[in-house]
Amino acid sequence: MIFPFSGSYVSTTLAGSHNKSILGRFTYLFIVLQEHCVIESKPDHFLDDLRLHNPWTELKQFAKSIDINDKDPVVHKHTPYIVVLVRLAEKWADAHDGNMPSTRQEKKEFKDLIRAHMLNVDEENYKEAVDSSYKVSVTPGISKYYVSLQKIYQAKAEFDCLALEHHVKEILKQIGRDPDSISRAYIKTFCKNSRKLRICRYRSFKEEFSSPIVSEIQRYFSDEDCSYAMNFYILLRAVDRLAANYSRLPGIFDSEIDEDIPRLKTVAASVLSEMGLNGASLSQDLVTEMCRFGGAEIHPVAAFIGGVASQEVIKLVTKQFVPLGGTFIFNGIDLKSQVLVL
Template identity: 50%
Template sequence: MSEPKTKYDRQLRIWGELGQAALEDASICLLNCGPTGSEALKNLVLGGVGSFTIVDGSKVEIGDLGNNFMVDDTSVGQSKAKSACAFLQELNDAVKAKFIEENPVTLINKNPSFFSQFTLVIATQLVEDSMVKLDRICREANVKLVFVRSYGLAGFVRVSVKEHTIIDSKPDHFLDDLRLNNPWPELRSFVETIDLNVSDPVAHKHIPYVVILVKMADEWAQSHSCNLPSTREEKREFKDLVKSKMISMDEDNYKEAMEAAFKVFAPRGISSEVQQISNDSCAEVSSNSSDFWVMVAALKEFVSNEGDGEAPLEGSIPDMTSSTELYINLQKIYQAKAEADFLVMEERVRYILKKMGRDPSSISKPTIKSFCKNARKLKVCRYRMVEDEFSNPSVTEIQKCLADEDYSGAVGFYILLRAVDRFAANYNKFPGQFDGGMDEDISRLKTTALSLLTDLGCNGTVLPDDLINEMCRFGASELHVVAAFIGGIASQEVIKLVTKQFVPMLGTYIFNGIDHKSQLLTL
């Protein structure tokens, strides 16, 4: 193996060559390189992101030495962007590193077109007003955006993208696609070639459970007017029926069949989530539809035609007790069906592209194949504009969370993180930023939070005094550990957005460093 491949081995096992290539193609812009920004970027540089540009206009102060690993004693008085850029470059020479010594807020106000060159912008430690402006700029330019803020023991991460579609969502747990209750002709005829009453005990205990369950489902349906087990009682009886076919207690294949019996009872057809995606208005394709939606349009046609209510077959089977021969043959039958489904899908995709006036070969075979394999796991994530959330958040969600013990700390911090920006706009400092005058700051923050709640339509809602006091105590500090935690989360979200694998967070993540009862709020 070559050195870069070896270096990235542990992550290639997660997102593969395709994910890595996407990462290496990405150019990232970081706004402000305090510890939150530096730590977020560090994780991406290590992973091999293509290039980064740091925008920060500040000089390194002595206080920065205590919370930022990307500066040292020799950097005091120098450009923070320059210092962080040099230290980050040390971590991976394959990454193109750049910095611009300028205040991000100036850039947002004076040069909005600057941002359109990037794949993604990580905006750290911005106040509300700048967030709203940057969000508009990035939406317009179709640049992905992740906001990150550390504030004492609190903080947030917020993804903002108009639409993020995922083919390879890699769910942790997902029911395999075996079609035990809906076998296609080739699977059925293969199953029929196998005799469950075979006298050889070795052969008997090496019949794969897929075969056992398809046969049992048939047997059941014949004696139950073509229905499959549905009540709890029937399901139990079905398992007993499977058990009755065992000829000795050490038959693992029958044990597996009983454990997998629920797959026979699983509903046929596509899930409500996939249904929802195919009903999305974007699935009515037009000339500017993305490849994803073109393929969804093809999927929709497939399901109501060749698929007979089902998506294209995934084509893989889990390991199960079996003779080698039967397992390999079974595997081939699933693969053949998946390939046949793919060919139908490919034809439909090409036809749709042609109708749209696009080059019919503009979506590659591997992409369509991957889409077919993952058709049951498609995801579409859409994010409200930050401006909309800020001016009109879900009041019911806020009030519900405030009343819930597990959520109240997090939603309290959400309000207070916004209140401190209003405070700063009014008083030209953050509450508790400087020693002295703490009592006054506390009472001012309380008033500010109250008026914010009123503006949001949460009249009569009060925040606990303890939380307000804590917020003032934090005094806009940026602690290294909080920065590392929140920056870490931000970089993980960036990886998901850039590789288009896994599922990014939906909503606003509020970090609660007091007791770790952090929450993802849908506002």
């Protein structure tokens, strides 16, 4: 469900999420769902996994069958860059106790190792090995090596699909369903698209409030980039609690603003303590600003968070794109937003 809060508590059933609290220029939104499956995550940058960091036996054997030190310029230029990477990765690992390049300096040295094996500056296969270890770009008709390499990957994909099919049938038997109720074609499609599938699991509204992840909260509070958003979140929760206690939002009456500021500060300190932040304090300016808003709902902020909420609902309904993974905080003063996993 989506529950919009703006001064008074109003609920509108729409989809599986709990949403926003708007106060002046601050607002937050979060999804409350036990689990959500994303069929098509549509990643911005999708990199094919060629298993270069952990090649299987057939790929290793194929790579070893090709001499990357062959001085024939035609053979050297037409050696698949995947083979170059597999062979040189093995050479690197042998010289580094079985470890692959991890630091920036090591990665630079590994690129230099690849360049050192070039015979000519125009060898596109070696340039591709340097520039992109994950992107396949097969040039038609280059050599028989690419056909063999393609068959190796296809055979591995078929083997993995069969292994998954066997596992699926075992699970179906265990739960009392027909082992053939999920077709092989469906399983093959699943394997083909598995890297774009995502499962999002969320903590419940109750868990977030009653069982905070102290280590994450402390990290956010001490992190310069996240501390402002964390301050807003705590204050918005404190405002909700104060409103429940006094049946009104702080600062709603000008004559009581001076009294509401210390009240809100006290409630916020209580929220901090419950979240495991004993001894921590919030910015006095932010506390004052919260009271100064007087429960106002600024239209541009409401429109913005409404748009974000609508966007997340579409993601949840269509099961496309990855929804927010935590609490979305919008700071309308600096026009900044952050997602905190609480």
